[in-house]
Amino acid sequence: MYGGAGDSDHFAALPLPLAEAVTTACGAISHNLNGQRLGRKGRVTRERILAAAIELIEASEEPVTLARVARAASLGMTSVYNYFTDMTELLLAVLDPVMATAKDDYLSLVQGRWPDEELYARCYAFVRAYHGFWARHSRLLHMRNALADQQDARMMKHRIRSSRPIIALLVRQMGEEPVGLGPHTSMATMVMIGIERSVTLVTDRELRKLVGIEPELSEDRYLVPGARLMEFAISDARAL
Structure with a gap:
């Protein structure tokens, strides 16, 4: 869904205020779960995961899993696990920009x-x-x-x-x-x-x-x- 896209294309399905809130939320995260400091690429990857999760949750009737989110974001499961340990943690990360x-x-x-x-x-x-x-x-x-x-x-x-x-x-x-x-x-x-x-x-x-x-x-x-x-x-x- 997002493979080969430019940095902003993963927000195409999101309203502008929500896309901006996702960027802000990701900008507040300094390290991934392995303790590695996030640069621009790491923040963009996290944004891709959140954007894919939001789109799946709001547009799909099927159960949302980490594996489905990874496929939607054109990422491997290892990349997703660098940022989220389980589905609840991902949902909480999605909720942050939504509630913002x-x-x-x-x-x-x-x-x-x-x-x-x-x-x-x-x-x-x-x-x-x-x-x-x-x-x-x-x-x-x-x-x-x-x-x-x-x-x-x-x-x-x-x-x-x-x-x-x-x-x-x-x-x-x-x-x-x-x-x-x-x-x-x-x-x-x-x-x-x-x-x-x-x-x-x-x-x-x-x-x-x-x-x-x-x-x-x-x-x-x-x-x-x-x-x-x-x-x-x-x-x-x-x-x-």
């Missing part, structure tokens, strides 16, 4: 205090943007959550870390309470759990089939209640 795009995709919408009279509109805009992020990266995020549900400690930690910025911003919308020290944090956590679960449902095609959600059913059936719950939680906390 979250700020522009939805976290920026929670910055600054929302006016009371715009509260529902702001909540809905956030929930819709969060859903859009999940829809764009659905298979990767579902793979992460499935591994976390299977008690994969590394994926559990990643799932928790990725939710903390949202919870912290919601707490700030509720009031001045420091994160982690009071009822606002508990409420923000519960609201976010509910929103993530509903977004998980509407972006999982197989799960939609199992629970009988028709393909043409609007996501708003779940997103609007999620936005309402967020609105009620924030307005109730502000009234205290």
Whole structure:
């Protein structure tokens, strides 16, 4: 898939913000797993692996393995093992640049205090943007959550870390309470759990089939209640 291509061709299938995030993430890695310092060639190789993994995860219905990623990147398994010991480690490396795009995709919408009279509109805009992020990266995020549900400690930690910025911003919308020290944090956590679960449902095609959600059913059936719950939680906390 990538053999013989120029340095930038392995990003051809990726949106520009994600391609830039991959380059940034790889630029932060100084050595491979053998302790060898990475030069330009080593960073490009790592970028090829991540780009191939992202494309396979987001475009293929077949199970993604290190061997498939190596073939897609036109690399041998030895090259892949120079950077990643197993599939979980590769998935975590893929998640880093994906989550780096979250700020522009939805976290920026929670910055600054929302006016009371715009509260529902702001909540809905956030929930819709969060859903859009999940829809764009659905298979990767579902793979992460499935591994976390299977008690994969590394994926559990990643799932928790990725939710903390949202919870912290919601707490700030509720009031001045420091994160982690009071009822606002508990409420923000519960609201976010509910929103993530509903977004998980509407972006999982197989799960939609199992629970009988028709393909043409609007996501708003779940997103609007999620936005309402967020609105009620924030307005109730502000009234205290």
